[in-house]
Amino acid sequence: MRIPVKEIALPVLAITAALGIFGILVWFAGVSPVEVWATLFKGAFGDWFSWQNTLQRAAPLMLTALCVALPARAGLVIIGGEGALVLGGLACAAMPYVMPLPDNIVGTIMVCAAGALAGALWIMLAGWLRQFRGINETISSLLLAYIAIGIFKHLVEGLLRDPASLNKPSTLSLSEGIRIGGIAGSDVHWGLVLGVIACLGLGLWLRATASGFSIRVVGGNPRTAQLVGLPANRLILAACGLGGACAGLAGAVEVAAVHTNANASLIASYGYAGILVSFIARHSPVAVVPVAILFGGFGAAGSLLQRRLGLPDASVLVLQGIAFVLILASEALRHTDIKASLAKWAAPRPPAAVPGTMHKGLPS
């Protein structure tokens, strides 16, 4: 297997540069950059406690990143994963209102499936609007995300509200048996395992199956796909559905493992951070795993930056933003042959064209 040196080196360089620029920024705020980098590392990967915190945040990031990565492989830029996540969490929390659930793993599977289904339908709607109505999916998915948040708040504060939740409107808590527990001996819940399985499984699917390959053809070259008669509409809807299911599952896992009910804490922009993770992973589901852990680490370190060094909690958002911009800018380097441009730069310049020689031979 070929090791994609440039594909790994460029994001690593870009993130290093982002840390550098972030260092300069905090230096202006009167904080030592070295201390910031040390705190970032300590808060993210310094000890077992930080690792648990990091992995716990990485779980939803993996799943929401898949909501960007899979449609992207089919040629769509979907950025409304937050909506699928929120509705997935809502559907998960609403299940006990709809029907009596067994208080065991079957119940867990049922609430998670409800979450995944809600997310899948929401993102498929964006895919459908694009394929059948010609609406740009980037814009529609984002509008749908805002609509989803409105529906979420409306139901959580109204129909589904637990009357006992006074200051913070929430739904009824899931019963003990349905909740997703921690992996033995840690605070990390099984959602992480779900996330990793989803990334590896979908990565394998894209790489090793005919349908996965077809999706890459549709995304890579729509005209070729049309010529060989691939069912582009169905494939694109499938990619959207699978991606949306992942984001919906992320919401269900957050409800079933972290919050135990649906409340406003669910709207924590995991969906937007997932966009970033997917772009850095170059929309490869397998590469999403390490990138999500890295960004889970940044998130986990955020509160330590705030507590230890007095930086605003938005600092991590700034770091993420700078990293994203630099990684995109590094795309330009990926497309240029660095060796060739260096050689060209080092080579002696050709003599300047003599004016008038260009049109020699043409009738004037």
Add this chain to the structure above:
Amino acid sequence: MTADQWIALAAGIGGGALRVGVPFLFVSLGECLTEKSGRINLGLEGVLVLSAMAAFGGSYLTGSPWAGVLLGACVGALLAALHGVLCSLDGVNDVATGIALMLLGTGLAFYFGKALIQPQAVQLPSIPLGNWSDNPVVRSALQVNALLPVGIVLAVLMWWAFAHTRAGLLIRMAGDSANATRALGYSVSGIRIASTAAGGFIAGLGGASLTLFYPGSWNEGISSGQGLIAVALVIFARWSPLRCVGAALLFGGAGALGPALQSIGVGWGYHLFNTVPYVLTLLILVITCRPGTVVVGSPGELSSTR
């Protein structure tokens, strides 16, 4: 409902259209200018938030709201210029860059804006359009942002400039055919970077009106996707600055529906009514877009409509 309640509701929506519509107007004019040059800027959401913070900070520090407006617009132009430069690099996707800029702008605004959540900045003066009425509800609803006339003049100016000036024609040419522009010896990247930066400047005025007029304070939820709605608004307005005015007022009215209903005692569905602008945008897209065809009036080089 009583007659007073009807008046209050109409005043709430009408006044809301004039108040809430102002940020929409500037962002859609900015996006219109950017898109006319053949580039889409989803990052205007980030521009809006960052310039809103900068304008509030500028007004707080200098005591002059107009200095704040200028600072907000300049900061908006800078962030948009970054978008313009990044997009002109080889192999960089403008949609992805827009999302990155949205994240970066929001992050920077929250980072530098932490200190501004408590203080009060000097606000922009208001123009009392409702003084003809004896009804206090109507009078207070028609207190209009001083930037509203600026926006309307700007829209007319842009409409005229696109049709009659050399710069306007160049921008339209870069948006319709990059090859034709190159053939005439102009730099497509240069025109697009300039238009994107100018679009950011105009959107920055919208940011300023968010924090210096209505709702009139800096907080982290200040712009909930208004910069993104602008992209849809421009499609709705078919890339015409004049129609942007109407579209912005319509959306302002839709955005004011929830609060207006709440003010007359309809508490039900507050959050649902707040999603009306987004639902409306989506419906407009469904009505105006056709699969496989290009929306009437769209610049030929625009990636989002192809």
